[in-house]
Amino acid sequence: MRRKEGNKEADILAAAIRIFARDGFHQAKILHIAEAADVSVGTVYLYFENKNHLLRKIFESLWDSLLTRSEALVNDPSLDPLQKIDGIVDVVFDSFSQNPSLGAVFQKDMHLVQRPEHPRFGDYLNRFMRLGEKILREGQSRGIFHPETDARVTVTFIFGGLRFSINQWTLNPVPENLELFRAGVKRLLRGGLSLV
Amino acid sequence: MRRKEGNKEADILAAAIRIFARDGFHQAKILHIAEAADVSVGTVYLYFENKNHLLRKIFESLWDSLLTRSEALVNDPSLDPLQKIDGIVDVVFDSFSQNPSLGAVFQKDMHLVQRPEHPRFGDYLNRFMRLGEKILREGQSRGIFHPETDARVTVTFIFGGLRFSINQWTLNPVPENLELFRAGVKRLLRGGLSLV
DNA sequence: ATTAAAAATGAATACAAATTCAGCTATAAT
DNA sequence: ATTATAGCTGAATTTGTATTCATTTTTAAT
Structure with a gap:
């Protein structure tokens, strides 16, 4: 018998992220x-059924990681809602800080897996959104968030803002810039633009 | 001679928006x-060089409209910075309210024209972002916006949030929902989440 | 009515790239 | 040393669809 050398499955997945990020x-x-x-080309097909599966695997493990970390955060009773909002921002930024390419794929290609024929991916997004809404409603019922905020609308806007911010950061992925985004987004979400 | 009947160029463009929105x-x-x-298929090629040109035409006219309206708004001396932020939100939502499909294309396919080989489209986005930054800096120098807000970061986040919000609205494009988004986004941008 | 030429058609072509698979290679077991 | 077989290769095949263009249709002018 012959033995597998290295971890080709992981190598291929990492390479796919880089190439998808660069070329779409x-x-x-x-x-x-x-x-x-x-x-070789043939080896890609030994480890992955086809090109679409490669993309799905990327999003599956990304969503698993995002949801696991976010759920832990939302269910942590020691954090107040504002800390949870900051925490979600951290979860998202930290998920891409070591792999900018993954951030570019997240922005550019998410819609390719979000199709009616793959309801799994629609569910991932919905679960994530519901976690955000839960934080907002908790903040409202505790009287520390604006009561007239529409949770669904606000979470949608925040998700889009985070995703695009990450993608813009990947154009010049230096850590300092990610910290600027992190701080700027938290600031805006907490207090808005207006001083009054 | 034969005379053209109807406006096939416009018909094809409108159809392309619908099909791109549905299928990517x-x-x-x-x-x-x-x-x-x-x-017929051949007629598409009478009016448009190829499939890519079709997409470029869609984005060219979209950006022209967005930028023209936004520039007028930003240069209107009768509006204060907060009104201009609300105005930008309106410009963006109004650009898609009559054509949800265009909103889906804006979210899904913008990155396909935003490539180094077509600097024109990078310029469009930059111009739009600079308009947003101008509003923010004006608000800061007038002392009505938080001084520590990073204009670039904030505008990037807002752009992403608006774009994704529009795309989510297109999944169920009833006018009432667009108004929910419009009001919710303005609320969040003005005052943030926190009551204090 | 006839004609000229613009407008439109869609079957045929071209082509890029995803996918396959017959053959080759390396190694664990004997 | 030999063998069996899992692992790997990449040229050849297949597939899908963008694009072309020879032909047909329409209508304005004569």
């Missing part, structure tokens, strides 16, 4: 992913 | 666009 899913060529992973 | 640019078939526009 549909422009990305399997040959380029194979080259970036230092394997 | 790369999944969309020229045949489906032709059918939706009630013309």
Whole structure:
């Protein structure tokens, strides 16, 4: 028998993230992913059924990580709602800080898996949104958030803002800039623009 | 000679927006666009060089409209910075209220034209962002916006939030929901989440 | 009525790239 | 040393669809 050397599955997945980030899913060529992973084209198909599965795997593990961390945060009774909002911002930024390419894929290609034929991915997003809404409603019922805030609308806006911010950061992914985004977003969410 | 009947160019463009919105640019078939526009495949190529040009035309006219209206708003001396922020929100929502499909394309396919080989589209986005930053800095120098707000970061977040909000609205594009988004976003931007 | 040429058609073509698979390679077991 | 077989390769195949263009249709002018 022959033994597998290294971890080709992980190498291919990491390469796919880089190539999808650079070229976008549909422009990305399997040959380029194979080259970036230092394997042959055929090997990509030994580990992944096809190109679409590659993308789905990327989003599955991303959502798993985002949801696991966010759920822990939301259910932590030692945190107040404002700390939970900051925590969600941290969860999202920290999920991409070590892998800017993943952030670019998250922005550019999420809609490719979010289709009626793959309800799983719609569920992921809904679960994430519901966590956000839960924080907002908790803050409202405790009297520390504006009562007239529409939770659904606000969470949608925040999700879009975070996602695009991450994508813009990936254009020049230096850690200092991510910290600027992190602080700026928290500031805006807490207090808004207006001084009064 | 034969005379053109109707306005096929406009019909094709409108059909392309619908099909791109439904299927995404790369999944969309020229045949489906032709059918939706009630013309033949060949006719699409009489009016547009190729599929990419179709997408570029959509974004060109969208950006022209967004920038023209936003520039007028930002340069209106009768408005204070907070009114200008509300105005930008209105400009964006109003640009899609009559055509939800355009909103879906704006979210899903913008990155396809935003590439180094088409600097024009990078410029459009930059111009739009600079208008937003101008409003924020004006508000800060007038002492009505938080001085520690980072204009670039904040504008990026707002842009992403608006774009994703529009896209979520297009999933169920009833006017009442758009008004919920409009009011909710303005509320959040003005005062943030926290009551204190 | 006939004609000229613009407008429109859609079957045929071209082509890019995803996917396959027959053959090759490396290694664990004997 | 030999063998069996899992792991890997990449040229050849298949597939899907964008694009072309020879042909047909329409209508304005004569």
